[in-house]
Amino acid sequence: MYEAKYHNEDLSGLSVLVTGGAGFIGSNIVEYLIKYGIGKVRILDNLSTGYLANIEKYLSLPNVEFIQGDIRDLKICEQACEGIDFVLHQAALGSVPRSILDPITSNDVNITGFLNMLMAVKNSSSVKRMVYAASSSTYGDSKELPKVEERIGRPLSPYAVTKYVNELYADVFSKTYGMEIIGLRYFNVFGPRQNVKGPYAAVIPLFIESALKNNAPTINGDGETSRDFTFIENAVQANIKAMLAPKIEKHEVCNIAFGERTTLNMLWEYITNVAQIEIKPNYQHERVGDIKHSLANIGKANELIGYKPLFSVFDGIKITYDWYRSNQ
Template identity: 65%
Template sequence: MYNTNYHNCDLSKLQILVTGGAGFIGSNLVRYLLKHGVKKVRVLDDFSNGHRHNLTDFSDLPNFELVEGDIRDLETCKSAMEGMDYVSHQAALGSVPRSIHDPATTNAVNISGFLNMLIALKDSDSVKRMVYAASSSTYGDSKNLPKVEETIGSPLSPYAVTKYVNELYAEVFGSTYDTDVIGLRYFNVFGPNQSSEGAYAAVIPLFMQALKDDTSPQINGDGEQTRDFTFVANAVQANVKAFFASKDAKNEVFNVACGERISVNGLWASLNTAANKKISAQYGPERQGDVRDSLANISKAQRLLGYDPEYSVGEGLKITWDWWIEHMR
């Protein structure tokens, strides 16, 4: 992974902050940047979601710096941005079920923390642009397929509310303070470093663990709900290209996906094939706050970011399964 250049500039002159860099997408972005010779990567993480082992490969590198801190503290955000050229803001509390169980903490991290990052950006004299993790959950109850950035519905969870508020704040800061911010609406990202642990783990790592353990996973609902699953390297590409996109992309949001959809049942069948197994799933109740179908129109990202998904879902699943067998218990 990450042999392809997603950038067309000299990274050796740039210092980049990745918040949530010990997390799933953040640590993959850190890997790309360090592999391609960035001058410095600074990671800001409080390890409430991320894992130290995701950073083990980088900890001794001279161009890697770890700052332990919480984005809910404004001074921490300001300090972390000092001297940086670009910021990738991946730190957040994900998970629809978690937000339903604990909306207050989700709000504090995803909204108050995001606002702190915007204030720090506004006050920074070095950062040229901040790219942040938005979410396809913003589309809410909209039935339109494929999803286009300009048409959303009503939020279906506290998490979706927080991610929509991020977009509103970014737009207002852009018009009020002329900050340069780009949002990436991720669609069901999966890949190496994604954890299967905890009550709020995503479906693909849970499926991977079930296959490794030869156990039946539980599928919520009938399994015919569809998703635009997106391999993490495609999300990394979107982040890197967003850093250096033209001013036409400034203060816009973009879908980050493959533009293809597969049912959860189809996903489980594909993973069985990749693992050369035939394990049946069990079915449980539908999960509160979930959308039924999701499919992205990625033409805006293709046009303004130069985004071009390098990996199909099938290719990503094969890479992820091989990584899972090698690295996970």
């Protein structure tokens, strides 16, 4: 992975903070930065949903620093921002079902923690720009397809509320304090290092695990629910390009996706093709808080930061399946 280079600048003089850097998306960003000679990467993670194993091979490098800490602690956030040029904020408590079962913790991490990071960036004398993980869940009950950044619906879960509040706070901080902030509305990111364990695992690693074990997967609903699944390398590209894009005058939010709809039935078909098996899935009731269809318009991301996703869903499935198979 990361054979394609998503920047033209020399990274050797830059320092970057990746919050949630031991997690799925964060550790992939760290991998890219190290591969292309970043001057310094500082990783902040409390290891609640991230894993040291994701970054272990980098920790002995002289340009890598790891802080085990929580974004709910303002002092830790301020310490993590010291001497940093760019903040790539990935730390959050994901999962719609988790937020429905425990809205208070989701609020603490995703809103209080996000506000702490905004304050730390505002108080920093070195940080030039903050890029943060926004979410397609912000579109809520909007049925419009494709989704465009300016038009959203009402949130359908506590998680969606927290991610929308992030955007509101970022907008206010940008206007009030003149900060450069870009939000990336991720659409169903998947790929190597995504956690397959636990009750809140995403659909693709669960499907791949089923295929590797020759088991039938469980599909919520009739399988015609569709998503704009986004391979992790596309999301990493977006972070690098958002970080280094020309100066922005205000807070911006853009969709990060591939720009195509894939149903759950199609997804399982892709995986069975790669795995060379034939198994029919089991179907059960639809999940509370989920929307039926999702598709992103990625025109703004292309215009604003030069985002051009290189990996289709099927391309990503092949790479991801091979990774899980070799890491069983």
